[in-house]
Amino acid sequence: MSNTTSDLHSRLLRLSEPIAEILRRTPQETTAKVSTKDILLSLLPNTSSPHLINEEERLASIKSLALACALLSSSRSSTHELLSWIPESLSIAGESAFREISRDYFSESPNSNGEKLEELVIELLPIVLPELKDTIEESSNSEAEDGSAAIARKPVEYAILAVHQLRWFVTQVEKPNLAKVCNLVVPCALTALDHWSPQVKGQGMISFVHLAKNVSSSDLGSYGDVVLDACYQNIASDDEIWIHVVVLSVLLVTKIHPNNPRSPWYEKIMNEMLGHVERQPRNKERRIAWLRFMEPLLNALGLFLLAHFRRIFPLFFQWMHSDDAETVLLVLERLETVVRLTWIRNSPVIPRLVEELVSLYKQSSMRKERDEIRALILRILMLLRESKGLQFESAWSQHKEDPNLSTVGEYIWSRSSSSEDLLRSES
Template structure:
């Protein structure tokens, strides 16, 4: 940034923030008494007010002068993707104003009309992250809450401040993509870990979303020794609140497959898989949890390969139950994951084979009454054909009881068709079951 007087910079920041301040003052907001935090007051405190005496600024002082306004913009923009009561009151127009203001700050700071937001975020991270980390830690608890002294409890800040800081953290982190994010891993990861270790699910969620973005934009080498630390935090959070389950699953799968891509013998695979399956077994009818797991687990299944055999006794009872769910999306996802498991393992030496054929046939017949049958049946047929190809004798033994069923003629025709002659899927919706 070229040298400028503080008066000049501050006047520009005032001009940029005026629309925000005006809209913010007009917006009705009544914080809940239980929160002990006023987001509106916090936002107003972050906006510039009176101009101090003019003086020459160096780059560090310039960054400090725009930090507060940038934090306000981050909070306003974060409200777009949050339903939390501390942010849900912010109107769309105010979020847009915050995003526009940040873009204008970038242009002002770099004296460049084409300056991108990511460039300014990279400059601000060393200044902003320590403050956000302190804000999150301010309401955290010690590892042993029973032994926490009274004075520490008395000085702990309301959790609302940590929730807001976590939203700001997420916003700043997600503004930076590859390859730039790798350059600030040592700054970003410790701060995100602080959010991940917090007791509040609302803070944890923002930390996990931040880490998902990090995992997608840096290499395993960039994460370095932090990788296993984050994996351990994931494992500890798998059995936590339902509301963050989807993020735990996505992050755990992303990280373990990135950090240990060709090592299914790694203890992390077994630990993560067992933790997830154990949690699903405790709540097998929880739709949100099974949908999240089925949606994100595919890379983990592919990475485990034949090592999936060790988990058959826990996976298949869940699959068999979910296959007959009233929810069509669950059924489709189960069949897709089931096809992956069969393809990877060929159901080697498993007593589950006859039961699997039975459940697939049952589902095929049940699907006649579903409007999604034209999506469900091709998946069933592909799995049955794959089972026949990998275990012909076992399949024919299991299929013997169905071979004379006239309602399964299309199934027989498809699974017995020579592989080279397969041109297209059969018209599975035409049978009158």
């Protein structure tokens, strides 16, 4: 870094002053035990701050301002009361300040501003992440704690703020650079997943999702199964983070054990998720999240899905007749995948499946999404017919005399028409 320490100190003060000014006049109304506003002000340099003498002090001063900027920027994607009070003007000021810091810090580097920002984050991570990890741990609990330990534990609000900072720092780095700091990120993110608070867990999962998308399975190394176990332990989680659990679990198991559906992790994660949705089949948010993000896991399992039929299909049959169209369309899409992957020729599921599809086809006549639903049903029926199973022909024979299904039957046994032609003829 070419800048003198006095120049840097002056620039940090100049960057932080407008942020501090907006902060002081912005009220924070909260019932939390911790004031985010006070924490932000404590992180900003001021005129009474000691002048920077050496590189360590320079980096420490930049780190403090970066932690403040991380909180300000995190407020854009958080609805938590600790951050939701922060106005957009403050978020923008924080993000602009950090970009300018990165330009100053790497003033001699020819890299673009985006690359400089990433470089500064990478340089800060070794000193930021251990501190954030400690903060998260200090508010975690243990069933074995005695009274004095529980009293000494920090309020959970500190961990919530720390894990938002963790998420921000991690998501500023992408491939290939994120692989270089994987060993720093994973222990800190695992600490978040082990926390008792859903808010802390959720942000930790989002950090892991970003990590998994930007590193290879070999980069995760020995952490792979440890992280998968943390996902597995968190599947039975609160509603607010269920979507993150599903996304992360599917992403990790298919990345760490690709082309290996015999891995016990596939069966463990699939069975745990199925058990969870079986217990709450009417929970719309959970079933939609599961159906929306399960496709990669279904594709990875392939024929091994046959072992899960007795649990999957009762759920599909129930959800196919849901009131909300999103669930119905997602079920049909996943059902098409299952049929395509397994060619369920000799399964006792076929008669019931044909019956349910026919019933839904008729019911859909009054739905706004009729064409989309019927197109998917026709594709599934064609897949079943093309599997050349006598079971399907036997099951369909129960409906071939139904005048409401005459055009459907003609389409199934004729390759010359398209599903779009059929839908237009019925309109």
